[in-house]
Amino acid sequence: MTAILMEVAQVLLVAFLAPLFAGLLRALRAILQNRRPAGCWQNYRDLYRLFHKESLQAEGTSWLFRFAPYGIFAAFCLAAGIIPILATGLPLAPAADVIALVGLFALARVFQVLAAMDTGTPFATLGAHREMLIAGLAEPALLATLFTASLLSQSTSLSVIVAHLEQLRFALHPSMVFAATAFFMVLLAENARIPVDNPATHLELTMIHEAMLLEYSGRHLALMEWGAQIKLVLYVAIGIALFLPWGIAPAGQLTALPLTLTALLLKFAAAALALASVETLLAKLRLFRAPEFMATAFLLGVIGLLSFFMLGA
Template identity: 70%
Template sequence: MQSIQVLLALAIAPLFAAWLGTLRALLQNRRPAGLGQGYRDLRRLFHKESLLPEGSSWLLRFSPYILFGTKVMALTLVPIIALNLPLARTADVIALVGLLAVARIFQVLAAMDTGTAFADLGAHREMLVSALAEPALLTAFFIASLLAGSTSLSTIALHAQQAMFSLHPSMVFAAAAFFLVLLIENARIPVDNPATHLELTMIHEAMLLEYSGRHLALLEWGAQVKLLLYVAMGIALFFPWGIADHASPLAFLVACLALLGKLFLAAPILALVETLFAKKRLFRVPEFAASAFLFGVIGLLTHFMLGA
C-alpha cells in the first residue's frame, strides 16, 4: 500500500494542479486550458533537450533529481490514504520539515550556481520567506503533537479521527497558521504568482529560469507534488476522516474516494483565495509569513493556558 500511495500521489498531482488552474481561470472569466494540461506540459518538457548554463557545476545538474526525490520521500511519510504505513514510522513531523528544508537548500544553491542576477535574487527571497514560514509550520505541528502526545503524523491523524467531535481552540489557530504556510511554501497568491515571470516580484519562478527539458519537467512535477503534499498534510492534521486505519481493499477504496473528494473541495478554496486577493508587494511578504508564525504562537499559548 505504501507504493500505491506514492504512485497515486504522483499520478494525481498534475491533475490537481490543472483542476486548481481551471477553477482559477473560470473565476477570472478566462478560458481554462483543461484538466489534461499538466500532463501535456510534462510530456512536452520530457521530450525536449536539457540545456545548462556554461560554467555551472554539478549542483545545477543534479538538483532537479534531488528535489524530486525528496518530494517522493516526503510522500512516504504522510498518511495520504492509510495510517501506519511501514515507512511512516521512520520519521516524524520534525524530520518531515527537515526533509523539505533539504530540498529548499539544494534549490537555492543551484539557483545561485547559475550566476544570473534574477536567480540569485529569487534564491535570497526564498530564504528570507522560508526563514519565517518554517517556524510557523513547526508551531502548527507542535500544537497537534501536544494534543496527540506524539510527533508521528500517523498518530496525530489517528488521534484526530478518534476525537472528531472534540473542540480544540488551539487547532483553529494551528489551521490558520498552516493555511498561510501552504500559500507561502507553494508560491501561491498573495505571496507569489506561479504564472508570472515579472523579474521584480517573482520568487520561486526566478530560480527556475535556467532550467529546460527534463530538468524543468522534474521541477514542475515536483512543485505539483509539493502542493498535493501540503494539502495532504492539512487533511491529515485537520480532516483525517476517511483515511484507512486498517489494511483492507474496502478501506483502501473508501480512502481513495475520500482523498479525491477532499482534493475536489480544497481546490475551490485555493482558487477563491487567489482570485479575491491581490499579490502582495515583495516587502510585505515577510509580514505575511510573520502572521502565520504569530497564529502558531497564539495556538501554543491557547493550548498551555486552556489545555485544549
C-alpha cells in the same frame, strides 16, 4: 505485504495525480476569473512536452545544477511515502516524523537555491535569497502549528497524530482552528502561491520561485515543475492529516479503501476550491509585506499553542 503495496500505491498515486490537482486548481482559478480554462489535463501535456525537449546546461554550471532536479524530485517522492494519505501506519511512516518531514522539505529547498546560485545570474540569486527568506520566516510558523497538533496527540509522528485525532470525532478544538489558519497561510507561502508569490508571473523582478528555474529546460525543468506540483499536494495532504483526518484507515484494511478514496477526493476538491478562491480574491503582496504575512501566521500559530495550554484542547 498489503502495507508495502499500499505504500507503493500511495507514492505512485501522489506522483502521478499531482499534475491533475495543480491542473484542477488552474482550471478553477480560470473559471473564477472569467477566463476559459485549458482543462485539467494541461499540466500533463506540459510535462510531456518538456520531457521530450532537449535539456540545456548553462555554461559554467557544475554538477549541482544537474543533480538538483533529481534530488528535489526524489525528496518529494520520499515525503509522499511518509505522509499518511491513503492509510496510517505505512512501513515508511516511522522513518520520519513531522519535524524530519519539515527537514526534508528544507533539504529540497536548499538544493533548489544552491542550483540557482550555481548559474550565477542576477535573477536566480535574487530568487534564491528571497526563497530562503520566505522559508526562514515560514518555518517557525509551520513548526508552531505542528506543535499544536503534536501536543494534542502527544506525538510528532503524523500517523499517530491522525490515528489520535480520528478518535476525537469532529470536536471543535479552538487551538486547532488557529493552527489550521496559520498552516493555510504557510502553505500559500511555501508553495509560491498568491499572495506571497505568483506562479503565473512573467515579470522577473517580482519572481521568487520561478526566478530560480530560469536556466532550466527540457527534462530538468519538467522534474522541477513536477516536483513543485507534488509538493503542493503533499502540503495539502499534511493539512488534511492534521485538521481533517477523518476517513484515513490503518494500513492493510483494504475494505476501508473505497471510503478513504472518496473522502480524499472530496477533501482535495475542497482544497482546490479554497486555494483557487484565495488566489482570486487576494492580490500579490509586495515582497517586503511578506514578512508581515509570515508574522501573522506565526502569531496565529502561537495563539493556537497558548489556547491549547489555557483551554487544554
